[in-house]
Amino acid sequence: MSSFSIATSGEVLELLRDDLAAVEQEFTVQSQSPVRVVTDIAEYLIAGGGKRIRPLLLLLAAKALGCKDEARIRLGAVVEMLHTATLVHDDIIDEASTRRGKPSSNTTWGNSKCVLAGDWLYMQSFRTALEERNFRMLDLLISLTQEMVEGELLQMEKLGHLINEEEYFDLIYRKTASLFKVSMQLGAVVAYPPSEGMLPYEEALGEYGRNLGLAFQIVDDVLDLTAQDVILGKPAASDLREGKATLAVIHALERGTGADREAIRTVMEDRGFDRIRHSHILEILRRHGSLAYAMDTAQAYAEAARQSIAELPETEFKRALMWVPGFVTSRDR
Amino acid sequence: MSSFSIATSGEVLELLRDDLAAVEQEFTVQSQSPVRVVTDIAEYLIAGGGKRIRPLLLLLAAKALGCKDEARIRLGAVVEMLHTATLVHDDIIDEASTRRGKPSSNTTWGNSKCVLAGDWLYMQSFRTALEERNFRMLDLLISLTQEMVEGELLQMEKLGHLINEEEYFDLIYRKTASLFKVSMQLGAVVAYPPSEGMLPYEEALGEYGRNLGLAFQIVDDVLDLTAQDVILGKPAASDLREGKATLAVIHALERGTGADREAIRTVMEDRGFDRIRHSHILEILRRHGSLAYAMDTAQAYAEAARQSIAELPETEFKRALMWVPGFVTSRDR
Numbered sequence: 258m259s260s261f262s263i264a265t266s267g268e269v270l271e272l273l274r275d276d277l278a279a280v281e282q283e284f285t286v287q288s289q290s291p292v293r294v295v296t297d298i299a300e301y302l303i304a305g306g307g308k309r310i311r312p313l314l315l316l317l318a319a320k321a322l323g324c325k326d327e328a329r330i331r332l333g334a335v336v337e338m339l340h341t342a343t344l345v346h347d348d349i350i351d352e353a354s355t356r357r358g359k360p361s362s363n364t365t366w367g368n369s370k371c372v373l374a375g376d377w378l379y380m381q382s383f384r385t386a387l388e389e390r391n392f393r394m395l396d397l398l399i400s401l402t403q404e405m406v407e408g409e410l411l412q413m414e415k416l417g418h419l420i421n422e423e424e425y426f427d428l429i430y431r432k433t434a435s436l437f438k439v440s441m442q443l444g445a446v447v448a449y450p451p452s453e454g455m456l457p458y459e460e461a462l463g464e465y466g467r468n469l470g471l472a473f474q475i476v477d478d479v480l481d482l483t484a485q486d487v488i489l490g491k492p493a494a495s496d497l498r499e500g501k502a503t504l505a506v507i508h509a510l511e512r513g514t515g516a517d518r519e520a521i522r523t524v525m526e527d528r529g530f531d532r533i534r535h536s537h538i539l540e541i542l543r544r545h546g547s548l549a550y551a552m553d554t555a556q557a558y559a560e561a562a563r564q565s566i567a568e569l570p571e572t573e574f575k576r577a578l579m580w581v582p583g584f585v586t587s588r589d590r
Numbered sequence: 591m592s593s594f595s596i597a598t599s600g601e602v603l604e605l606l607r608d609d610l611a612a613v614e615q616e617f618t619v620q621s622q623s624p625v626r627v628v629t630d631i632a633e634y635l636i637a638g639g640g641k642r643i644r645p646l647l648l649l650l651a652a653k654a655l656g657c658k659d660e661a662r663i664r665l666g667a668v669v670e671m672l673h674t675a676t677l678v679h680d681d682i683i684d685e686a687s688t689r690r691g692k693p694s695s696n697t698t699w700g701n702s703k704c705v706l707a708g709d710w711l712y713m714q715s716f717r718t719a720l721e722e723r724n725f726r727m728l729d730l731l732i733s734l735t736q737e738m739v740e741g742e743l744l745q746m747e748k749l750g751h752l753i754n755e756e757e758y759f760d761l762i763y764r765k766t767a768s769l770f771k772v773s774m775q776l777g778a779v780v781a782y783p784p785s786e787g788m789l790p791y792e793e794a795l796g797e798y799g800r801n802l803g804l805a806f807q808i809v810d811d812v813l814d815l816t817a818q819d820v821i822l823g824k825p826a827a828s829d830l831r832e833g834k835a836t837l838a839v840i841h842a843l844e845r846g847t848g849a850d851r852e853a854i855r856t857v858m859e860d861r862g863f864d865r866i867r868h869s870h871i872l873e874i875l876r877r878h879g880s881l882a883y884a885m886d887t888a889q890a891y892a893e894a895a896r897q898s899i900a901e902l903p904e905t906e907f908k909r910a911l912m913w914v915p916g917f918v919t920s921r922d923r
Contacts, residue, residue, distance in 0.1 A: 292740045294747065346709065350702040369683040372705055373743045376679065376712070380736040383716065387728055395720055395728065403713040407625045410706045414627065 264573070264580040272577055273316055280312045280333035287334050287385055290377060298362050298374040302341050305357050311336040311440045314469075314581070318444020318462045321566075321574035328389055328447045335382045336440045339398065342378035343405055343436075345371050350409060351499060391451045394443060401439045408432050417500035417525055425507055426471065429478075434470025441466030461565050465578065468562035473585045475555040478503035479548055480590065483539065494535055500525045504554060505547040517541045552586070559586045597906070597913040605910055606649055613645045613666035620667050620718055623710060631695050631707040635674050638690050644669040644773045647802070647914070651777020651795045654899075654907035661722055662780045668715045669773045672731065675711035676738055678704050683742065684832060724784045727776060734772045741765050750833035750858055758840055759804065762811075767803025774799035794898050798911065801895035806918045808888040811836035812881055813923065816872065827868055833858045837887060841880040850874045885919070892919045 270277075281303075288299030312333030319329040347353070348361040349368050355361055363371045379402065386394050408431025415424065445459035481496045482505060496503050502510065502525065510518055520533045520541060527533075542548050559582035569575045603610075614636075621632030645666030652662040680686070681694040682701050688694055696704045712735065719727050741764025748757065778792035814829045815838060829836050835843065835858065843851055853866045853874060860866075875881050892915035902908045 290740065292743045292747075294743055295740070346705050349705055368701065369746060370743065372679050372682055372708075373739050373746075375705075376709075376739045377736060377743075379709070379712070380732055380739065384732050384736065387725065387732060390725055392720065392723055395716075399713055399717050399720060403710060403717065406706050406709045406713065407623065407628070410625045410627055410703065410710075413702060413706075414625075 263583065264576040266580070266584065268573075269577040269580055272320075272573060273313060276316045276320075276330060276333070277309065277313065279330045280309070280316070280337065283330050283334040284337055287338060287381055288378075290381075292377075294366065294370055295374050295377045298345070298366055298371065299341070299378065301362060301365070302344070305359055307337070307340075307357065309337060310473075310581075310585075311340055311436060314437060314466060315440040315444045315447075317574050317578050317581075318441045318466075319448050320444075321462075321569055321572055321578060322445060322448035322458060324444070324448035326447055329444070331385055331389070332394070332443050332447050335386050335398070336436065336443065338378055338382040338385075339402065340436060342375050342382065343402075343409075345375035345378065347409060349375075350413065389447075391446065393446050393451070393453060397439045397442055397446070401435050404431050404435050408435075412501070415501075417528075418502075419510060419522075420502055420507065422504070422507055425502070425504055429471060429474040430467070433474040433477075434467045437470030437473065438463045438466035458566075458569060461568060464565035465562045468558045468565055469582055469585060472555040472558035472562065472582060475504055475551055475558065476586055476588065479505060479551045479555070480588075482506070482542065483548065484590065494524075494530070494538065497521075497524050497538065498529055500528055503551075505542050505551040508547040508550045509542050509545045512545045512547070513541060517545075555586050559583065596916065597909040599913070599917065601906075602910040602913055605653075605906060606646060609649045609653075609663060609666070610642065610646065612663045613642070613649070613670065616663050616667040617670055620671060620714055621711075623714075625710075627699065627703055628707050628710045631678070631699055631704065632674070632711065634695060634698070635677070638692055640670075640673075640690065642670060643806075643914075643918075644673055644769060647770060647799060648773040648777045648780075650907050650911050650914075651774045651799075652781050653777075654795075654902055654905055654911060655778060655781035655791060657777070657781035659780055662777070664718055664722070665727070665776050665780050668719050668731070669769065669776065671711055671715040671718070672735065673769060675708050675715065676735075676742075678708035678711065680742060682708075683746065722780075724779065726779050726784070726786060730772045730775055730779070734768050737764050737768050741768075745834070748834075750861075751835075752843055752855075752858075753835055753840065755837070755840055758835070758837055762804060762807040763800070766807040766810075767800045770803030770806065771796045771799035791899075791902060794901060797898035798895045801891045801898055802915055802918060805888045805891035805895065805915060808837055808884055808891065809919055809921065812838060812884045812888070813921075815839070815875065816881065817923065827857075827863070827871065830854075830857050830871065831862055833861055836884075838875050838880040838884040841883045842875050842878045845878045845880070846874060850878075888919050892916065 284303060288296060288303060290296050315333050315336055316329055344356065345362055348356055348363045349371050353361040354364050383398065386398055408428055412428055441462040442459050445456045445462050449456050478496060482494055485493060497506065506521060510521055520537060523533050524530060524538060562582045563579055566575060566578055617636060621629060621636065623629050648666050648669055649662055677689065678695055681689055681696045682704050686694040687697050716731060719731055741761055745761055774795040775792050778789045778795050782789050811829060815827055818826060839854060843854055853870060856866050857863060857871060895915045896912055899908060899911055
């Protein structure tokens with residue numbers, strides 16, 4: 258079996274079936290609060306689904322290193338809960354009305370309760386991690402959270418402004434790739450006894466997570482531009498409506514005619530498609546090959562992710578990790 | 591020198607002069623973020639002052655146990671930063687327009703940035719504490735933060751409703767006394783080598799903090815009812831305006847005539863003094879001795895705080911801790 262033979266989705270889900278079910282159960286247990294409204298909001302978000310890709314990465318990384326410790330289940334729930342906490346606060350900031358096709362939590366409970374529910378979810382994820390009595394886990398989780406929060410603030414500062422590719426990559430690293438990276442690193446941390454230093458394969462797994470996260474977010478941003486509302490579960494081109502320039506848009510801005518740039522700027526200023534139609538923006542992006550450019554870039558990061566773990570021992574879990582980048586770049590929602 | 595001889599404010603500030611200056615310096619250093627707006631908000635809040643009572647308690651507790659470790663300075667900054675983080679989120683929730691007589695941070699920067707700035711301050715305080723490599727510190731800080739967040743959510747659920755004394759004490763414990771308690775416990779934790787168990791005098795110091803915190807918040811709530819806007823730096827009786835019943839009000843509701851209860855309920859429902867004047871509410875509270883009852887209760891908790899540390903070795907720091915409760919209950923702002 259060569260290191261580049263690719264698994265199938267059925268094989269991957271079968272490999273992790275018991276672990277993913279255990280993470281789901283653990284996530285529910287951890288969401289119980291003595292304060293009713295916290296549990297309500299947490300249960301609403303759990304029921305809302307989500308791809309659980311962060312726990313999946315952590316589990317594959319841990320098992321690729323032979324981890325049998327139950328801590329992998331608890332940590333899987335921790336990274337999903339941390340992700341959920343960021344979503345709750347982000348929805349307040351973006352004034353989002355929907356999330357995954359359902360009313361967002363801030364719409365249902367109001368901003369004030371969601372500020373506090375987000376705080377609670379952060380604390381609960383740290384508290385669960387703290388019980389593992391491993392400082393490196395806490396270093397990774399707390400530094401990560403601070404990076405993500407700084408990323409959201411940077412994004413706010415840049416709303417409505419044209420940004421360059423470097424700024425875009427910094428933002429999507431903070432928004433998505435940093436948590437993918439840490440999920441993979443935690444897989445290594447949980448596979449070995451506590452240690453203050455870098456662990457075997459930790460750097461490679463972290464690089465995989467970073468590359469995969471960048472690919473994932475680039476695809477997400479392309480889908481936001483191209484997919485129908487009904488498939489996405491939120492209004493199409495919501496990034497542009499919110500004044501956020503993503504990779505294809507940055508590409509078109511750099512290559513477009515004066516009129517093209519003006520059309521894109523108008524949508525970002527208007528925060529909507531009142532003067533310029535969505536189809537006109539798509540035509541500009543297609544004419545300059547900007548959507549293809551973004552997808553090609555995502556493919557390159559997906560390939561880089563696979564390359565990052567070339568040295569990992571050959572196991573079925575490595576095979577599964579080889580499959581994930583293709584899944585991430587070929588999804589339609 | 592008997593254990594009940596009381597220090598003077600000059601003596602206490604002289605005792606801690608260098609330590610408090612070092613905490614102030616450390617707090618400024620810790621507030622530096624690569625994202626400008628975080629540093630701006632943090633510096634604004636630092637300049638806004640505050641009594642720094644939480645670091646003061648931590649320092650006195652540590653030094654009463656002979657602590658010479660510089661970690662006490664870092665932890666002093668941590669508890670003040672954690673307190674600041676809660677203020678940033680609370681001001682969003684209360685839709686506060688002023689804080690300590692100046693525009694609140696949410697008024698200046700908007701809710702979205704303040705959600706994230708509060709998150710950042712939480713993470714920075716945990717990150718600083720994490721550098722001490724002491725799990726007990728983290729247990730105390732993270733459990734505490736979760737208790738405080740739950741307390742704010744409970745308070746929201748009870749806004750506009752009449753609550754009883756038990757509910758009031760639970761709320762003020764979570765809002766204020768829990769952080770006073772943990773600040774005192776951290777003084778013990780920082781005074782000894784890392785340990786997973788309860789430390790010598792830790793329970794007594796924690797009890798002191800809890801009692802002092804209850805006294806502090808009861809006095810705060812009385813001042814909110816009685817003090818002039820100009821002294822308080824916020825509108826008088828803002829608790830009642832926000833639908834919050836505090837100890838004197840609960841006392842009057844239990845003893846007042848039907849007309850008295852109706853007047854108080856009207857203000858809480860109206861969220862203002864449009865139909866019932868502030869002076870009328872004060873008259874009701876005075877007629878039933880409700881303000882005196884609340885102040886007597888605060889005095890009793892202040893005395894309980896002093897009793898909690900009776901067994902502490904006789905030092906000038908114990909003398910200072912004996913002075914604090916009297917200072918807290920006799921302040922006018």
